[in-house]
Amino acid sequence: MTDAERMDETLMLTTRTARGLDLIAWEREFGAPFAAGREAALRRLSDGGFIEINGGFLRLTLRGMEVQDAVVLELTEA
Numbered sequence: 001m002t003d004a005e006r007m008d009e010t011l012m013l014t015t016r017t018a019r020g021l022d023l024i025a026w027e028r029e030f031g032a033p034f035a036a037g038r039e040a041a042l043r044r045l046s047d048g049g050f051i052e053i054n055g056g057f058l059r060l061t062l063r064g065m066e067v068q069d070a071v072v073l074e075l076t077e078a
Helices: 003-014 023-030 039-047 062-066 068-077
Strands: 051-054 057-060
Touching: 003 023, 003 068, 039 051, 039 068, 062 068
Parallel strands: none
Antiparallel strands: 051 057
């Protein structure tokens, strides 16, 4: 599995959980902050009420969970 595939898989799996994506673990695993290059997408998704970032975790809101595939797609294509 390539790094890009591992990143996509990690994002897809962790955003399906209540805990969400551990941003510190992401940086440790992949060597760069999750937000790097995704700033605009993160802002759009946050402003739209689809995600929240709090306590070092990115979590989907209830609204975001309803369209999880679209949220993940936007974050992977950013």
